[in-house]
Amino acid sequence: MDIQGKTVLLTGASGGIGQALARVLAAAGARLILSGRKHEPLNGIRQELPGEGHLAIAVDLSDERDRQQLITLAKDQNVEVLINNAGINQLSMHADMSPAEIASMIDINLTVPMILCSQLIPILLQRQAAMIINVGSIMGSIGMAGSASYCASKFGLRGFTESLRRELADSTVRVVYFAPRMTSTAINDDKMVAMNSALGTAMDQPAEVAQQLMSVIASHRRREHYIGWPEKLFVRLNSVLPGVVDRALRKQLPTVLSHATHH
Numbered sequence: 001m002d003i004q005g006k007t008v009l010l011t012g013a014s015g016g017i018g019q020a021l022a023r024v025l026a027a028a029g030a031r032l033i034l035s036g037r038k039h040e041p042l043n044g045i046r047q048e049l050p051g052e053g054h055l056a057i058a059v060d061l062s063d064e065r066d067r068q069q070l071i072t073l074a075k076d077q078n079v080e081v082l083i084n085n086a087g088i089n090q091l092s093m094h095a096d097m098s099p100a101e102i103a104s105m106i107d108i109n110l111t112v113p114m115i116l117c118s119q120l121i122p123i124l125l126q127r128q129a130a131m132i133i134n135v136g137s138i139m140g141s142i143g144m145a146g147s148a149s150y151c152a153s154k155f156g157l158r159g160f161t162e163s164l165r166r167e168l169a170d171s172t173v174r175v176v177y178f179a180p181r182m183t184s185t186a187i188n189d190d191k192m193v194a195m196n197s198a199l200g201t202a203m204d205q206p207a208e209v210a211q212q213l214m215s216v217i218a219s220h221r222r223r224e225h226y227i228g229w230p231e232k233l234f235v236r237l238n239s240v241l242p243g244v245v246d247r248a249l250r251k252q253l254p255t256v257l258s259h260a261t262h263h
């Protein structure tokens with residue numbers, strides 16, 4: 001898709017990946033509707049973007065009324081590209097997760113993108129060319145200790161995206177699943193960063209992730225995109241030989257336990 005002149009709704013625009021995405025999208029000539037929870041930082045980001053006509057809206061996506069406000073704005077603005085990027089994560093053994101924490105992970109990472117899609121598909125179908133991009137994760141294909149709820153939400157998002165792509169196959173709405181690997185942003189708290197460094201996990205910069213998403217948007221065929229070649233391989237391996245991945249991850253378990261367990 002040629003993003004020049006397109007109206008893009010970007011959730012999680014105040015986050016690490018979101019800000020980087022906003023910058024490259026605006027530089028490529030897109031008009032952005034930026035959403036996050038706090039008005040001040042969002043407005044600051046909006047003012048620094050190249051181009052004109054960008055909007056910022058502070059909404060808590062877990063709140064139905066707030067969500068409706070965002071949907072109404074996106075409809076009024078004739079949105080053409082929906083990027084479901086807002087997300088939350090928490091390193092924790094599953095038995096330490098409260099019911100509210102589990103529900104919130106599924107809500108923000110899975111239910112909200114599903115609702116935004118259902119509400120905006122009628123508008124997207126009216127456009128000559130439209131796109132839905134759901135930001136998943138490598139952890140949407142490989143279950144990891146210490147991240148069970150997050151993995152569940154992203155596995156769900158991947159399945160949802162695949163279904164929707166098939167449902168809209170005869171339409172002008174292109175549906176893409178985009179899966180970053182570990183990226184240096186605030187979603188990873190100190191415990192997660194310490195664990196990743198102990199495990200030697202590669203860490204991308206948000207600007208690199210944003211560039212990769214731009215190349216996916218520009219291409220016409222990409223349905224799914226996973227960042228990092230060892231991760232791509234691991235995703236394949238996990239689907240055909242999960243026992244091999246079980247054994248590899250079993251070796252990491254003591255390190256995960258030492259960082260994820262509440263002391």
Ligand SMILES: NC(=O)c1ccc[n+]([C@@H]2O[C@H](COP(=O)([O-])OP(=O)(O)OC[C@H]3O[C@@H](n4cnc5c(N)ncnc54)[C@H](OP(=O)(O)O)[C@@H]3O)[C@@H](O)[C@H]2O)c1
Nearest residue numbers: 012014015016017037060061086087137180182183185187
């Ligand atoms: N960073 C990684 O390692 C990594 C790896 C793979 C996939 N991802 C995915 O990439 C996406 C972006 O993550 P990030 O790394 O940029 O994280 P981040 O810096 O923590 O940003 C998260 C964004 O989501 C927004 N958000 C969270 N809860 C919300 C709510 N209830 N209502 C509205 N907005 C809410 C945040 O808004 P506020 O500013 O108001 O908090 C923020 O803009 C997520 O879907 C994440 O799962 C990240």
